Amino acid sequence: MTMIPYGRQSINQSDIDAVLQVLHSDWLTQGPVVPRFEQQLADYCGAAHGVAVSSATAALHLACLSLGLGHGDTLWTSPNTFVASANAARFCGALVDFVDIDPTTYNISIDALRQKLRSAQQANALPKIVMPVHFAGNPCDMAAIAALADEYGFSVIEDASHAVGAEYQQTKIGACRYSDATVFSFHPVKLMTTGEGGMLLTNSGAIREKAARLRSHGVTRDLDGGHGDWEYRQLELGFNYRMTDMQAALGCSQLQRLDDFVARRHELVARYRQLLQHPSIALPETTEGAYSSWHLYVIRLLDGIDRKRVFERMRESGVGVNVHYIPVHTQPYYQRLGFHEGDFPQAERYYSEALTLPLFPDLTDEQQEYVVEQLLQAIS
Ligand SMILES: *Cc1c(COP(=O)(O)O)cnc(C)c1O
Numbered sequence: 046m047t048m049i050p051y052g053r054q055s056i057n058q059s060d061i062d063a064v065l066q067v068l069h070s071d072w073l074t075q076g077p078v079v080p081r082f083e084q085q086l087a088d089y090c091g092a093a094h095g096v097a098v099s100s101a102t103a104a105l106h107l108a109c110l111s112l113g114l115g116h117g118d119t120l121w122t123s124p125n126t127f128v129a130s131a132n133a134a135r136f137c138g139a140l141v142d143f144v145d146i147d148p149t150t151y152n153i154s155i156d157a158l159r160q161k162l163r164s165a166q167q168a169n170a171l172p173k174i175v176m177p178v179h180f181a182g183n184p185c186d187m188a189a190i191a192a193l194a195d196e197y198g199f200s201v202i203e204d205a206s207h208a209v210g211a212e213y214q215q216t217k218i219g220a221c222r223y224s225d226a227t228v229f230s231f232h233p234v235k236l237m238t239t240g241e242g243g244m245l246l247t248n249s250g251a252i253r254e255k256a257a258r259l260r261s262h263g264v265t266r267d268l269d270g271g272h273g274d275w276e277y278r279q280l281e282l283g284f285n286y287r288m289t290d291m292q293a294a295l296g297c298s299q300l301q302r303l304d305d306f307v308a309r310r311h312e313l314v315a316r317y318r319q320l321l322q323h324p325s326i327a328l329p330e331t332t333e334g335a336y337s338s339w340h341l342y343v344i345r346l347l348d349g350i351d352r353k354r355v356f357e358r359m360r361e362s363g364v365g366v367n368v369h370y371i372p373v374h375t376q377p378y379y380q381r382l383g384f385h386e387g388d389f390p391q392a393e394r395y396y397s398e399a400l401t402l403p404l405f406p407d408l409t410d411e412q413q414e415y416v417v418e419q420l421l422q423a424i425s
Contacts, residue, residue: 053405067290086246093247097293098244098260101129110256114139123153133176143389175200177190183337185203187222202224211307236306258280260283263281313342329344352399367400368399
């Protein structure tokens with residue numbers, strides 16, 4: 046039996062044709078399609094600039110560097126995320142700390158953030174950057190985070206790896222109305238794909254310029270040092286974090302389909318909601334006034350149901366359930382940095398009950414009914 050995965054890409058003939066067109070052209074990388082993709086996604090989100098890169102991890106790293114994060118600085122993020130969110134700060138030599146989650150949205154808790162900021166101010170240890178993560182595609186309360194950013198003077202990077210196509214206060218995530226930069230991932234399990242890939246969105250010309258330069262070795266061609274037309278100048282130590290034109294062509298094509306992808310996810314979520322009325326299953330809730338992109342459909346198994354057993358039984362029957370996320374502070378690497386189990390109890394409690402069910406645009410109604418049937422059997 047082939048496994049129904051928890052998430053997967055949807056590729057159609059137009060996607061394939063778009064990539065083939067680049068393969069027949071003069072440029073496989075650093076051609077005209079990357080800037081086109083950047084412009085199209087920035088326009089879609091209502092942001093001034095897009096900087097396309099090789100992954101969201103690279104985009105998070107560049108966002109941190111462009112905001113000046115370095116040794117002696119601290120970044121705060123949610124423990125309920127993929128390790129890349131926290132790692133981005135470690136790449137810059139900065140310290141990481143976490144803020145516990147809200148037990149209803151599984152996003153960073155605004156109350157916990159406010160309290161932690163108050164104590165950090167007294168200890169003269171305020172963060173330079175706070176990185177909220179729009180978990181499962183459900184937007185964080187960005188207005189509240191921006192108000193705290195004003196009060197305490199930190200920068201904000203949205204890790205929107207789950208949230209391209211989502212909206213907050215009738216504005217697309219990526220507009221950066223309440224943040225300095227927003228980062229998307231185009232890994233195949235995310236909402237739209239370029240194979241590997243990511244993008245940084247910002248309204249700041251300075252952040253755009255710095256991130257674009259660091260993406261390509263810290264080199265610029267916009268400087269006349271008197272050499273001649275071949276001249277390039279390395280101004281700082283950068284990376285090769287470039288996206289190829291083949292990837293960007295797939296991105297442009299997928300962007301045309303994004304709204305349909307998210308609409309289908311909403312349909313499937315409405316069906317899960319109907320099919321999963323069960324006293325021992327907690328269904329996910331979304332932030333008031335927000336439109337989730339529904340990257341993940343995470344339920345919680347209550348009343349002491351053995352999550353591991355349910356997971357194994359469903360995998361055996363061909364349902365590729367998953368778990369998002371093992372709290373980052375409990376990873377061996379972060380434990381070595383001084384974090385302990387028990388540090389962020391809401392995230393740990395959530396993790397002990399969470400189970401991610403399949404959700405992706407090409408999931409059929411019949412497959413979904415099979416998933417529900419297997420789940421209800423596994424918990425009975
Ligand atoms: C997937 C993911 C990333 C990393 O994305 P890549 O494109 O694979 O580098 C970062 N943060 C979160 C929350 C993610 O889900």
